Amino acid sequence: MAEQAIFTAGLVALNLAALKNSLQHLNQGGLLIINEDSYQDKDWQKAGMDKRFLDNCAEHYHIVSFPLITQTQQAVAALELTKPQATKTKNFYVLGLVLWLFDLPTKAYEAFITKKFKANPVIAKANEAALVAGYNYAMTLELARRDYMLGETNRQVGEYRQITGVEAIGLALATVATHTDTHVSLWLSNYPFFGYFA
Numbered sequence: 001m002a003e004q005a006i007f008t009a010g011l012v013a014l015n016l017a018a019l020k021n022s023l024q025h026l027n028q029g030g031l032l033i034i035n036e037d038s039y040q041d042k043d044w045q046k047a048g049m050d051k052r053f054l055d056n057c058a059e060h061y062h063i064v065s066f067p068l069i070t071q072t073q074q075a076v077a078a079l080e081l082t083k084p085q086a087t088k089t090k091n092f093y094v095l096g097l098v099l100w101l102f103d104l105p106t107k108a109y110e111a112f113i114t115k116k117f118k119a120n121p122v123i124a125k126a127n128e129a130a131l132v133a134g135y136n137y138a139m140t141l142e143l144a145r146r147d148y149m150l151g152e153t154n155r156q157v158g159e160y161r162q163i164t165g166v167e168a169i170g171l172a173l174a175t176v177a178t179h180t181d182t183h184v185s186l187w188l189s190n191y192p193f194f195g196y197f198a
Contacts, residue, residue, distance in 0.1 A: 012094050014038060014068065016047040023057070031101070032061040033094065035068035064141065068093065075133035076126045085123065089130035096134025101143060106135055 010031040013019035015038040026032060034054075044051050057063060072090040073083070092113070099106055110128050117124035163171070 010098070012098075014090070016043050016049060020047060020049065026061060028060055030061055032057060032063045033097070034063060034065040035090075036065050037067045037069040039065075064097075064143065066137075071133070071137065072130055076129050079122060079126050079129070081122070081126055086126065089126050092127045092130040093134035093137075096131040096136075097138040098134075099131075100135045100138035106131055 007027040008025050008030065009027055010033065011019075011022055011026045012033045013022065014035045019034070023032075039054075041051075054063070068090050069087055072093045073086045075093060076086045076089055079086075092109075095109065096106060099109065109131060113124055113127045113131065117127060
């Protein structure tokens with residue numbers, strides 16, 4: 001939540017649902033990255049949208065459109081991965097592209113991948129390959145790199161805590177459970193909140 005509307009400088013729309021729901025948050029002239037693999041005729045029909053929608057977008061945003069899934073799978077083709085495993089590396093492919101656009105090195109992110117996936121070296125290698133492939137692909141697009149600046153915040157002095165969505169929901173449910181006068185027990189299923197009620 002904020003006191004004023006907040007817009008983003010870039011949007012990665014992997015599918016039409018993401019485009020439809022999030023485009024309103026993109027700055028005019030912002031970067032719109034589109035996954036062509038999820039923008040086929042059947043996808044437009046399913047979303048109930050007209051393909052000319054992108055023509056209007058091109059007038060207001062800088063569009064980078066390419067077959068993300070196809071290129072990601074090609075980038076990791078030399079590794080022994082299932083098709084779903086190969087497809088999951090797409091986020092790192094996009095990250096590599098964005099890192100190049102903002103003139104940021106990949107080294108820190110490669111170290112993150114190594115640490116995050118140390119239990120599965122093949123997946124780690126695949127994610128690193130996708131990251132580097134996305135970075136290298138960005139070079140071929142002849143896009144202008146983007147200047148960026150981290151502005152100051154007006155945050156008040158005090159203690160702050162960063163929590164995930166799961167933690168927030170768990171804490172909310174715990175608060176409801178401990179501040180209710182009823183004798184009805186909360187029953188949770190289908191998601192690992194259980195650690196917050198031990």
